[in-house]
Amino acid sequence: MEQIRNIKNKQFIYSLSTALMVIVGYAIMQSVINANLASPLIKGLMVPLCIYSILAISLNLVVGISGELSLGHAGFMCIGAFASCIFTRYMKWLGNESLLIFIIAILIGAVAAGLAGFLIGIPVLRLRGDYLAIVTLAFGEIIKNVINAIYLGVDSTGFKFSMKDSLDLNLGEGGIVIIKGAQGITNAPRYSTFLIGAIILLICVVILNNFINSYYGRNIMAIRDNRIAAESIGLNASRYKLLAFTIGSAMAGVAGVLYAHNLNTLAALPKNFGYNMSITILVFVVLGGMGNIRGSIISAVILTVLPEFLREFSNYRMLVYSILLVTLMIFSNAPALKDFRENLLSKINFGKNKKLINKE
């Protein structure tokens, strides 16, 4: 009994420390910005840091907790971004710009991306093996290309849609083109602030931690660790996997909403919503540790800030970045070094672990 309580306490402390880390991080950075000590770069990086942290923890739910490989996370981000941005751009055209609109937009982004994840998950998560990786990889690329082909406009008579070009929309007087093919959405309203980003990140962290430690979360991890054993006690594997995947997609959609409203222009380029972005998010998760929510946030922050701080190397920036990335990966995941790190930690926490060592 005491053991269970211990585990529960540990989980609670872990969840609390992650949430506290976000709050303290926000408080420190906000006070640095308020005191006018931060460079324009630091100020500009705050919202992207929140966005990439949310992406990393949402993918961690899929990859780390439910054990399915998803290679199209940027696709869900893209859906959330465009779905919400169509709404806010339309509202801006009607003359409505307020925080309430943004909150609705966040919900729209979450629902749209979650729905996409749900629909994809239904057939794919019934299969065993790496099918999800293949399907999500294709999905991410398809979404990007579909959005590049869409022309959507609005005028006094309503929405108009075309796959050809913006002339084909035949917009009336005062109408605007919302999505202009490859150029995407321009003049989108900018709602994302550091405060909103940090609050959403905090909400996502709390939801995820509670979910992981809930009845559902434990079932999902049981299925990950041994599907046959879990099914033998009556757990519906595909249903639980679908639940985790849908939540992960919805959170990626929310990150997409923040992304879309942090910039004035939103275009589905290979750089921001393509395959490389999905891999970048996966790198955050792998470096931070599978299933480790706090680690995902830390690695997302480090790997987003790193290339910006390497600008001093000018032309060699990306070269240095990749060398550092390889080095970091080796040092964080090599088994021999893991032992070394744990030894070091146990020496630091000598008093605490005395009992353990004595037992040995």
Add this chain to the structure above:
Amino acid sequence: MKKILSFFVGISLIVSLAACGGAGNTQTASSNSSSGAASGTSTYKIGGIGPITGGAAIYGQAVQRGIQIAVDEINANGGINGSKIEFRFEDDEHDAEKAVNAYNVLKGWGMQILIGTVTSSPCIQVAAETSADNLFQITPSGSAVECVENDTVFRVCFSDPDQGAASAKYINDKKLATKVGVIYDSSDVYSTGVREKFAEEAKKCDFEIVETTEFTADTKTDFTTQLQKLKSAGAELVFMPFYYSEAAIVLTQANTMDYKPIFFGVDGLDGILTVENFDIKLAEDVMLLTPFIADSDDQLTKNFVNTYKRLYKEVPNQFAADAYDAAYIVKAALEDAGANPNMSYSELCDVLKESMLNIKVNGLTGENMTWNESGEPNKDPKAVIIKNGAYVGA
């Protein structure tokens, strides 16, 4: 023990690398404190932004080099009213978010004037930032209409619609064909922008667009289906509003299927004669509208091309030329305004906005270029035709 040793070696490596970065950072931080107010130095700080890594790197590098050549020349010739220029170029990876980061880095450095960005989508984003900050921006090659919507932004190149309209008019005036086919990149802003205006303008012309085919960035290696369609529609002229690397493939494949219409391109086609492993005989009689011709005879172009070749071992394309002009346009505007480097970026922006309307610049990409409030340049496109592996005025 060995493992532990390697661990420490690795850590010290990282720390020393970080220290390098850190040392540089402190410099920028010190100049950062005076970014808003007068910078207190006697040099102009001009920033540039563009993709120098990733898929669009060739365009960004060309711009970086073009500006660098111009800046070096200006500095060697005594600067702008005696003040030298400091130039720093930052990478945006052809991404709007990274472009904002690059812009913020340059602002921290103390940038007073921005030459950039190179590609359209980041340019629209950065234009929003510069207009919020009231910082003067001139883009060498951001050709989407939205790039210069704000009054702080001007551009050197033609806008996409201008090129489309000019091409349609040229084809109509010279009566090149009655049946025209179009092939374009539907995933590219530049290509779709030119195509759209071309189609709109074509409605007023005597020729008819018989077939429009498209491709995307993911399918730009095989054009046989598109060419077959154009061929069976009987297109006598094929309009190709995209870049030269794809155009080289189109020309090669058209040749193998024995389809020989007139190929007509816009400024992105400049550079086709430098494509590796491309038989330049296939480009014979290709026509293009472009503001810059590297083989041109005038002294300015000759000097620029020679310097560029000497430094970077390749023939400059129109991006480099636009960028080179941009630096000289900034110089002309600063001289017209009687500005000095001690003015803040906001003060400079206010005077430069006025001066841009007064100046007249002779550059590589046009003679007597002028600007109006919209930020668009006023210059004539030159139509050229490829004869015996060289551009000739048409």
